[in-house]
Amino acid sequence: MKTMTRKTALAALAVAPVFGYLATRKTTETKPATRPIRREPFRAGYFPNVAMQTHEGKTVRFYDNLLKDKIVVINFFYSRCGGLCSPVARNLAQVQKLLGGRVGRDIFIYSISLDPGHDTPAVLREYARNRGIGPGWLLLTGRPEDVELLRRKLGFTDPDPVVDRDKSQHAGIVRYGNEALQRWAACPGEAKPEWIAKSILWMDWPKAMKKGA
Amino acid sequence: MNARERSIWNAARNRRALIAARLSRRDMFRMGLLTGAGWLIHKNGLSAWASGGPPVSPPTRPFVEAMPIAPILQPVAMLDPPPQTEPLPGEARTRAHQALDRFPPTVLYESHARAGEHSFHPDLPTQTIWGYEGMFPGPTIVARYGEPVLVRNINELPDDNGGFGMPSVAPHLHSGHQASESDGFPCDFFEQGQFYDQHYPNVLAGFLREFPPNGDPREMQSTFWRHDHRLDFTAQNTYKGLAGFYLLFGSLDTGDETTGLRLPSGEFDVPMAFADKVFDENGKLFFDLFNTDGILGDKFTVNGKIQPYFQVHPRKYRLRWLNTGPARTYDLFITDPRTMRTVPVTRIANDSNLLPAPVIQDGVRLAAAERADVIIDFAPYAGQSLILENRLPQDDGRKARTILTPAGRGDALVRFDVVLPAVEDSPPLPARLLDLPTPDLSEVVQRRTFRFDRRQGQWTINGRIIDCDTVDVAVREGTAEIWTLQINAGGWSHPIHIHLEEFFILTRNGQPPPAHEMGRKDVVDVKVNETVQVFMKFRDFTNRYVMHCHNVLHEDHAMMLRFDVVP
Incomplete structure (x- = not known):
């Protein structure tokens, strides 16, 4: 994996100023990190603050408790999905290991059930136990209309109504983002776990905003 | 919300927008902003906010500002440290x-990716974009064959992305x-404060072996x-403004009306970059972060301005449409x-390639990343105006519709005002432009088929999905292959772009390509259920x-493969 070692090297290099280019950057360009970023339109547009139940039996608000000020990883799944969802779940388990102690601290993984009628918190708890899902990774369920709203808002949809009705079609993508920085992207859930983990770390805080450092 | 409800919702919203703008229905119609059914043009342009209904850009008046032309990037006398073959200390x-x-x-x-202030239109607020030298489009690089270029790319983008x-x-x-190392391979990205040297040799293909x-x-x-x-972020970053022209001149296409x-x-000789955009209710550039099908704007910018006018002399122009x-x-x-x-144009180039002979076209169809160099003679229209309009309706990010809107009812992009004084014209176009090599099928060492599809x-x-560390296809340097690009199902189209080399289209659905695709290309629009065969050579460079797919939403959602050229 040449590229990966390269990236690690780059991350290390990023600390050292490069031939005065950093020094010549305008001060206005280094300041915005400390300025509050205008998030309201995105919150209002994308992130309904619906109530969700976690596999741990807690009730949480989607925006207030799950997204705000966090680096998050979001995918959709359902416990009866079988083989179609397994590769993604396996990958996310690897990703959780790769990200180590940060999962649960400032990085959170959320898997939202597309089958909320069946996937009660108890069913999800069982699913989590069987798969060794650790702290910082929440399996979520909720009222069907809220889950549907989230699915649409977060873009896990297909314009073809037949495809859209097929739950398994929405279980392939993993979204990752940093809510505070408004950086969002997606990668295939079947990508290599190393790449998914690396992608999530692209969302990391700029030095000025680093938490718990 | 179902489709019909959404339509009604949009119509009401559009009407509110019209009222807010204090424009009468008649004004809007005259300005080409309203269709017969009372809609703002392309009201369904975007699938943003998912079920919340797409944002509609605030109204803007057409043709109130002149079309800018990007400045030419000026070379620097030296770079410190000077370029070298091996990566420099600290270089990405x-x-x-x-x-x-x-x-x-x-x-x-030096090319700096940085934030800059930009006005898309006087009716919208000035706002921060990202661009080369903080401009959208960025400055044009004008290059010549035989004059190799080195660009030191410096990332000065801010943390706040707006x-x-x-x-x-x-x-x-x-x-x-x-x-390869100068090609901008999507995983060769670099971070804030870093730099990366790219070498553009401006050399004709085939220098290593045949010529x-x-x-x-x-x-x-x-x-x-x-x-x-940038991997996964090409759509966001290009939409935000990181795009510009690079023009290459040589012994035929000289940049001088008295030679070649x-x-x-x-x-x-006017580069014109088209980019459709959408703005939120505050007039700020809007990008739907969670769209994976294709973002469609309801505002049409040319060289960074929404619906500008362009004053011209009554003579021939070369317009480079991108x-x-x-x-x-x-x-x-x-x-x-x-x-x-319709005023026909004379097409002289497709993508980066001159055609063998000029082709007269009424409509010029351009999928994402395609280019057309056209010659238009404004002499017969002295004192008048002409409208450049897009007559292909599209309300699905995955594909355009198939029926054109009538002339005069499309999306107006630019108004050409032929109001400048008469000046000396360039001579008539030659009957032949560029003698192309004939694809030699006996050179073909491999045939491959690529199917463009969707899964989960x-x-x-x-x-397959992109994995930067996996070589999907290995081709041998100095060889030729036939690649069959195919869409079998699904009802979508994909403009497919292949790096490194220009290709010939051998067949489109079993037929020879139309005259304007008889030259070489590097993007081919593979439409719903189409099969296109292209002849590729892989020369001179390796790695x-x-x-x-150059629908950059598709590209960012994994529709990309890595091919390696091996010695």
Whole structure:
């Protein structure tokens, strides 16, 4: 994996100023990190603050408790999905290991059930136990209309109504983002776990905003 | 909300927008903003906010500002530290330049990706965009064959992205025949404060084997563009403004009306970058972060301005049309608004390649990243105006509709005002432009088929998704292959772009390509259920490149493969 070692090297290099280019950057360009970023339109547009139940039996608000000020990883799944969802779940388990102690601290993984009628918190708890899902990774369920709203808002949809009705079609993508920085992207859930983990770390805080450092 | 409810919702919202703008229905109609049914043009342009209903850009008046022309990027006298083959200390590049010694750079540039203030239209607020030198489009690089260029790319993007964009870049010179390490491979991205040297040798393909030392003169190319190619973020970053032209001149296409093909040159050679955008209710550029099908704008910018006018002399012009995307396909017509007649244009190039002979076209269809160089003679229209309009309706990010809107009812992009004084014209166009090599099928060592599909919300090629560390296809340097590009199902189209080399289209659905695709290309629009065969050569450089869909939403959602050219 040449590229990966390269990236690690780059991350290390990023600390050292490069031939005065950093020094010549305008001060206005280094300041915005400390300025509050205008998030309201995105919150209002994308992130309904619906109530969700976690596999741990807690009730949480989607925006207030799950997204705000966090680096998050979001995918959709359902416990009866079988083989179609397994590769993604396996990958996310690897990703959780790769990200180590940060999962649960400032990085959170959320898997939202597309089958909320069946996937009660108890069913999800069982699913989590069987798969060794650790702290910082929440399996979520909720009222069907809220889950549907989230699915649409977060873009896990297909314009073809037949495809859209097929739950398994929405279980392939993993979204990752940093809510505070408004950086969002997606990668295939079947990508290599190393790449998914690396992608999530692209969302990391700029030095000025680093938490718990 | 179902489709019908959404339509009603939109119509009501549009009407509110009209009232807010204090424009009468008649005003709007006259300005070409309203269709017969009372809609704002392209009211369904975007699938943003998912079920919440798409945002509709605030109204803007058409043709109130002049079309800008991007300035020409000025070279620098020297770079400190000077370029070298091996990566410099602290440089983000990790691989040695393949051809720096063979083609030592004679022209040096610095290109800064940075934030800048931009006005899309006086009716919208001035706002922060990202661009090369903080401009959208960025400054044009004007290059010449035989004058190798080295660009030091410096990432000065800020942390605050204003809602979308990733301050990490991989600049790509689209159409360039350059080494892998200078190509902007999507995983060769670099971060804030870092720099990366790219070497553009401006050399004709075939220099290594068939036509040493300077390549095959028939490989001459013209209109390139540069844009960001950062893995997973190409759509956000290019939409935010990281795009510009790169024009290459040589012994035929000289940039001088008295030499070579004597094409319209200088101020009569005008690059025009098209980009459709959408703005939120505050007039701020809006990008739907969670759209994977294709973002469609309801505002049409040309060189960074919404619906500008362009004053011209009554003579011939060369217009270089570029669809910068992100997803829309255009069918461009020049309409005489007095008669509603189409004014044909003479097409001289497709993508970066001159055609063998000029082709007269009424409509010029451009999928994302495609280009058309056209000659238009404004002499018969002195004192009048002509409208450049897009007559291809599109309300689905995955594909355009098939029926054109009537002349005069399309999306007006630019109004050409033929009001400047008469000046000397360039001579008539030659009957032949560029003698092309004939694809020699006996050189073909391999045939491959690529199917463009979708699975579980991801766009796939032969069922695969991009993985920068996996070589999907290995091709041998100095060989030729036939690639069959196929869409079998699904009801979508994909403009497919292949890096490193220009290709010939052998067949489109079993038939020879139309005249305007008889030259070479580097993007081919593979439409619903189409099969296109292309003849590829892989020459001169080795290592990693990509093929991908240039609907950049599809590209960012995995529709890309890595191919390696191996010695």
